[in-house]
Amino acid sequence: xxxxxxxxxxxxxxxxxxxxxxxxxxxxxxxxxxxxxxxxxxxxxxxxxxxxxxxxxxxxxxxxxxxxxxxxxxxxxxxxxxxxxxxxxxxxxxxxxxxxxxxxxxxxxxxxxxxxxxxxxxxxxxxxxxxxxxxxxxxxxxxxxxxxxxxxxxxxxxxxxxxxxxxxxxxxxxxxxxxxxxxxxxxxxxxxxxxxxxxxxxxxxxxxxxxxxxxxxxxxxxxxxxxxxxxxxxxxxxxxxxxxxxxxxxxxxxxxxxxxxxxxxxxxxxxxxxxxxxxxxxxxxxxxxxxxxxxxxxxxxxxxxxxxxxxxxxxx
Numbered sequence: 001x002x003x004x005x006x007x008x009x010x011x012x013x014x015x016x017x018x019x020x021x022x023x024x025x026x027x028x029x030x031x032x033x034x035x036x037x038x039x040x041x042x043x044x045x046x047x048x049x050x051x052x053x054x055x056x057x058x059x060x061x062x063x064x065x066x067x068x069x070x071x072x073x074x075x076x077x078x079x080x081x082x083x084x085x086x087x088x089x090x091x092x093x094x095x096x097x098x099x100x101x102x103x104x105x106x107x108x109x110x111x112x113x114x115x116x117x118x119x120x121x122x123x124x125x126x127x128x129x130x131x132x133x134x135x136x137x138x139x140x141x142x143x144x145x146x147x148x149x150x151x152x153x154x155x156x157x158x159x160x161x162x163x164x165x166x167x168x169x170x171x172x173x174x175x176x177x178x179x180x181x182x183x184x185x186x187x188x189x190x191x192x193x194x195x196x197x198x199x200x201x202x203x204x205x206x207x208x209x210x211x212x213x214x215x216x217x218x219x220x221x222x223x224x225x226x227x228x229x230x231x232x233x234x235x236x237x238x239x240x241x242x243x244x245x246x247x248x249x250x251x252x253x254x255x256x257x258x259x260x261x262x263x264x265x266x267x268x269x270x271x272x273x274x275x276x277x278x279x280x281x282x283x284x285x286x287x288x289x290x291x292x293x294x295x296x297x298x299x300x301x302x303x304x305x306x307x308x309x310x311x312x313x314x315x316x
Contacts, residue, residue, distance in 0.1 A: 011281055021267060058118035066107070206226070241283070
C-alpha cells in the first residue's frame with residue numbers, strides 16, 4: 001500500500017509540473033516551427049500505423065520497441081537541418097544520436113532485430129500484459145495495441161524531442177544552461193550505459209549456468225538470486241531507468257538556454273520528458289511485479305534498496 005501511494009504521489013507531482021509547463025509558457029509557434037512540426041507529426045503517424053499493422057499481422061508487439069531508439073535520431077536531425085544547423089541544435093542532435101546508437105546496440109544483442117523486420121524477440125512484458133483478464137478478448141488487446149503501444153508511445157517519443165523544436169528560432173549563443181544540459185546528458189547516458197552492461201553480463205552468466213543444467217538455487221552467488229545486485233544494481237533498483245529519464249530531462253534545458261522558457265524554466269516542451277517519467281513509473285511497477293513473482297528475495301530487495309537513490313546496499 002505504501003509503495004502504491006508513493007507511486008500515485010509521484011504521478012500527481014509529475015502531472016502538476018506538466019500542467020504548470022503548459023500554463024506558464026508561450027505556446028505560439030513560428031512558421032518554421034509549425035512547418036517542422038507538421039513533418040514530425042507525419043513521420044510519427046506513419047510510424048504508428050506501421051507498428052499497429054505489422055504488429056497485428058505478425059503477432060509481435062515489439063515493433064515500437066525497435067523504433068524507440070531510431071525515431072529520435074530522425075526527429076533530432078530533421079529539426080537541426082530545418083533550424084539551420086545551429087550549434088545548439090547540432091549538439092542536441094549529436095547527443096540524441098549517441099543515445100540512439102547505444103540503445104539500438106543494447107536492444108539488438110537481445111535478439112530484437114531480424115532480417116525479417118516484423119520478427120525478432122518480443123519484449124517479455126507484452127506477453128505478461130496480454131494474460132491480464134482485461135485482454136481475454138482479442139479485440140480488447142487490438143485496441144490496447146492501437147491506442148497505447150502504437151499511437152501513445154509514438155506520440156511520446158515525438159514529445160520528448162520537442163525541446164529541440166523550441167530552440168529552432170533562437171539566436172542566443174551557447175551559454176551556461178547549454179553546458180549544464182550537455183554535461184548532465186552525457187553523465188546520464190554514461191549511467192545507463194554502465195547499468196545496461198552490468199545487467200547484460202549478469203544475465204549472460206546466469207543463463208550460461210542454467211544452460212549447463214544447474215537450477216537457479218545451485219548457481220553461485222549472486223546468480224542464485226535470479227535478479228541482478230551487481231554494481232549499480234546493488235545500490236539502485238533501476239539505474240538504467242534513472243539514466244534514461246535524466247537524459248531526456250537534461251536535453252530540455254537546451255530550450256531554457258535558447259530563451260524559449262520566457263517564464264523562467266517552464267516551457268510547454270517539458271511535457272514530453274515529464275510524461276516519459278510517468279511511463280517509467282508504470283513500467284518499473286510492472287517489471288517489479290513480474291520479478292517478485294519469479295524470485296523469492298525480490299520483495300526484500302525492493303524493501304532494502306531505493307528505486308533511484310544509491311543510499312542503501314542490498315544485503316540478502
